Amino acid sequence: MRIIENKKELERYLETISFIGYGVVEEIEKKVKKIIADVSSRKDEAVLEYTRLFDCKEMEPVDLLVKEDEIEEAYFECQEEEPKFIEALKIAYENIYQYHLKQKEETWLYTKEDSVLGQIIRPLERVGIYVPGGNGSYPSTVLMNSIPAKVAGVKEIIMVTPPDKEKKVNKYTLAAAKICGINKIFKVGGAQAIAALAIGTELIPKVDKIVGPGNIYVAIAKKLLFGVVDIDSIAGPSEVLIIADSSANPKYVAADLLSQAEHDTMARCILITTSKELAFEVVENINGMLKANPNPIASQSIEKNGAIVIIEDLEEATQIANMICPEHLELCCKEPEDLIFKIKNAGAIFVGEFSPEPIGDYIAGPNHVLPTSGTARFFSPLGVYDFVKRISVIKYSKEQFFKDAPFAIEMAEKERFLFHANSLKVRLEDVQK
Amino acid sequence: MRIIENKKELERYLETISFIGYGVVEEIEKKVKKIIADVSSRKDEAVLEYTRLFDCKEMEPVDLLVKEDEIEEAYFECQEEEPKFIEALKIAYENIYQYHLKQKEETWLYTKEDSVLGQIIRPLERVGIYVPGGNGSYPSTVLMNSIPAKVAGVKEIIMVTPPDKEKKVNKYTLAAAKICGINKIFKVGGAQAIAALAIGTELIPKVDKIVGPGNIYVAIAKKLLFGVVDIDSIAGPSEVLIIADSSANPKYVAADLLSQAEHDTMARCILITTSKELAFEVVENINGMLKANPNPIASQSIEKNGAIVIIEDLEEATQIANMICPEHLELCCKEPEDLIFKIKNAGAIFVGEFSPEPIGDYIAGPNHVLPTSGTARFFSPLGVYDFVKRISVIKYSKEQFFKDAPFAIEMAEKERFLFHANSLKVRLEDVQK
Structure with a gap:
């Protein structure tokens, strides 16, 4: 798992994970x-x-x-x-x-x-x-x-x-x-x-x-x-991003990174933390857990795409999170509530140490179908809104028509849709009679 | 403009207009x-x-x-x-x-x-x-x-x-x-x-x-x-479907069909009516309007894709409308309100004789970007919901976690995601201590 301590490295890492191919094989x-x-x-x-x-x-x-x-x-x-x-x-x-x-x-x-x-x-x-x-x-x-x-x-x-x-x-x-x-x-x-x-x-x-x-x-x-x-939205490799300060439990953070890593070797497991000590403890815990329960997929995913980013303050962490647009975002810090509304792009936010991602995967209630691979920029969790359609209703009165139709005619004529204008005019003539 | 008076003909017509190609050139x-x-x-x-x-x-x-x-x-x-x-x-x-x-x-x-x-x-x-x-x-x-x-x-x-x-x-x-x-x-x-x-x-x-x-x-x-x-949704040829009874004004109906027809030669202009008399008067009016304002696109579209369907009652008309899923649906009949909630599939419903489609295109307020070519089955008008994304929030308390985590573990294990189970277990062990 790479540890990133400076901007240049971070930029390079973000580039490697941010590309969403538009081509298909x-x-x-x-x-x-x-x-x-x-x-x-x-x-x-x-x-x-x-x-x-x-x-x-x-x-x-x-x-x-x-x-x-x-x-x-x-x-x-x-x-x-x-x-x-x-x-x-x-x-x-x-x-x-x-x-x-x-x-x-x-x-x-x-x-x-x-x-x-x-x-x-x-x-x-x-x-x-x-x-x-x-x-x-x-x-x-x-x-x-x-x-x-x-x-x-x-x-x-x-x-x-x-x-x-x-x-x-x-x-x-x-x-x-x-x-x-x-x-x-x-x-x-x-x-x-x-x-x-x-x-x-x-x-x-x-x-x-x-x-x-x-x-x-x-x-x-x-x-x-x-x-x-x-x-539904197009799914790519999934990711978890954990923002943690020194108050976070390294065992929990390690376990949560691994829970994402076992999905597939392309999964992205990222920790952003203000605490170097936590970073090293998390690495130790990951190694321990992988030793106790060997899992080649999780190992590869951590090895290939995993990263720990060391930053100065949590404000910076939210900025990086907004660039990565993670599917899952865990806030494991002292006052996680302060960060929630600084997040612009994420599929789901898991707040505090008793909200690990798997509780949301299975039992909490919100949907686990979330936008992956940075598409949280524009896609939403699967929801009821995905299974309805909307139909507009327009019922004009004669009086309102008389008021508005001349303006609609004006615009139709500018767009050179003369039969559109005609549909309004034939009525307007009758009203004016 | 073809006039359809029996089920067989109607079926054939619906087939010709209902196919949405999945291939692209x-x-x-x-x-x-x-x-x-x-x-x-x-x-x-x-x-x-x-x-x-x-x-x-x-x-x-x-x-x-x-x-x-x-x-x-x-x-x-x-x-x-x-x-x-x-x-x-x-x-x-x-x-x-x-x-x-x-x-x-x-x-x-x-x-x-x-x-x-x-x-x-x-x-x-x-x-x-x-x-x-x-x-x-x-x-x-x-x-x-x-x-x-x-x-x-x-x-x-x-x-x-x-x-x-x-x-x-x-x-x-x-x-x-x-x-x-x-x-x-x-x-x-x-x-x-x-x-x-x-x-x-x-x-x-x-x-x-x-x-x-x-x-x-x-x-x-x-x-x-x-x-x-x-x-946004993928747009194809657009259409208008007008449901009219004998109370409808043939001049208005003709003008509205033509306003759709001028969009392009693939536009579909359909009238469904209980009144044969209206049907003939509409055809006459269309011919008159096209003579007064020749428009080769509108003529071709009426000629190629236009249709008047004669039916027994308005109930039947709503059923056909629900099969066609029109982008624009005009209700030009005596009690149009009765029909509104019988419509399952449409982009927008224009109710009564002073609500022609162009009033909605330009001035009424609802969006004129509507699902075309039968996609009103599942797509909606463009709306505010198209420009937002949703982010789920999950903040579990220790007590709630203690209650729910065992069930989440149960499900994770059935799905053989052992590191998912682990992320829950490491916390549960601590809580139980």
Whole structure:
């Protein structure tokens, strides 16, 4: 883990981590385009072919839709054998639901003289959630992606997830899907799943928006199909930035950096601190923890992208944080509240020593789908606002029209839209009669 | 203009208008990628080269930034010669500002037992607005794209617009920019302008989000750079759908269909009516208006994509509208209010005979940047919400942590994120001591 003590070094480091490539790997893009074209023309036939090719040789058409029984079995198996997990799911569900309720917006209409203007809020009708599969288990992904949709009022949530080689979907993922009331689950993954949701097949219904994390194929398919369907923000390597002073507990800081580091080797784990002593203790703790629980991904990520930046005061730390725009920002210092409103760019702020990032990943309530790779500059956490659309309402009275139309005509004529002007004039003539 | 009287015909028509291509013209995409790469590596040098190539041969580096004097001159020329236009701009500004104020969201924080959760609203810091140029004049584009950003609290708005062959930018566009308090204007257009705003050059600052309409090069550049920068929704051919009964005025309906038709030959102008008589009168009026004011674009658009659908009752009309998801929906019937809340998908609803679409385009207040080509299924009008980002806040107390952490550990372990579990455990051990 590099320790950065001067501006020059810091600048160089920021450059290495700040670049977000705008290009995508051409090779992969070509493959994804072919998959999309195939699914578009041959629908389920193509979906099945790709699922056999990438996930499970033995898949049959009848296997694509997860049966009600399969979900029930997974759930009851968990409940029997791991009741604490089901309890955790239920508590998480409740906390996440309650937090997201606060994001709910209402339709408003107001009168202006005797005209009416307003904005109607409407939930999206059908949403698709991509959940990674293979050997992994992703119950929290199911919770975090589906609950805001439910709060928004989305009627139908379709989940897609690649099966393992035995045609199965992880039981923890299924148990979470049951608790969230997911309407249908398909054993399909990769670009073919995204294409199927965006375009619709015989079996898989076309959705209005696709959310959820996936590999590079999934990400590119989402980007290519953006506009045919809405998508969530584009995810890159994730990061944690911890601002700490000498009051911070080095063991906690080390553990939190490692919790981010285990995500992938590209993860960025950064500590900014006013205390050199803390810096050295954190390094020691990280080494100790990695020795006790060897983890090659976390080691590489710390080694390659990790950094400790020594600064003069916490004010400077907030400035650097605003440049990095971290997905997760932890404030581990004496008066963390003072710093909160100095932060302009971050996905989520974790305040004080009992708010480590994983408490937010699983149980606190706010969404764990956060803008990564510096996109907190313009993207927001996933929320209820992502699952609604707005419709403007304009109802002009005759009197208001008579007052305003001449100005609208003036502007239409300047823009040389004469039929726009005409639409106003034919009415104005009648009013003036 | 075709008249559709049965379900089969309607289905065929809906198919022809409902397809939103997911592919982009490969040729153009290649060119745009080259422009992006050039601007990325050679910055202003490349921007200038492309501006010379596409817009104005004589451009010099010093011409790229619009001078303060140029803006002042344009404004005062308008004020002297066309005071009514300046008055119209000011009224429009005020109406649009007031409407968008209602969209403004506030930061909220709440306590849950002794923990704090919340969501901070932050404006984007710097936004880019693309305004088309050439021979056109687009004051309303400037108003509609910049005012929501101003209401959101965006500090810096950068406008780009291609110059004409004499290096000039349209005076009406400049006057609108002055009224909106645009911070900087560059005479740059096309994909090179989008690349410059997304990546940043010596002269043109990198922005957080790019909004505003443009040609296919602009649209593709925005899509390719989505993620490096945020963009507004992807625009396609625009449409108007008018629901009318026998009480509607055929002259108004005809004029409104034509006002949409003059946008471009791909525009879709659709009337759904319970009255055959109205249908024929509308056709007659359209023919008359086109004869009085010949307009080849409007004629072609009516001819190619226009349709009148005859239906039994207005309920059926709302169902068809929800399938078409029109950008603009006019309700020209006896009790239009009854229909408003039956509409699930539309950009904006214009209610009653004194609310023609152009009143919303220019002066009413709601945004005229609306989701096109059926994307009202999931996209919203441009609004204040497009110019803010949200930051979650999590501040756990020791007691709440002690209660919740075991469940978070349970979930982390099921997902096999052992260092996530560790970050919680090291604290829990200390609390339990």
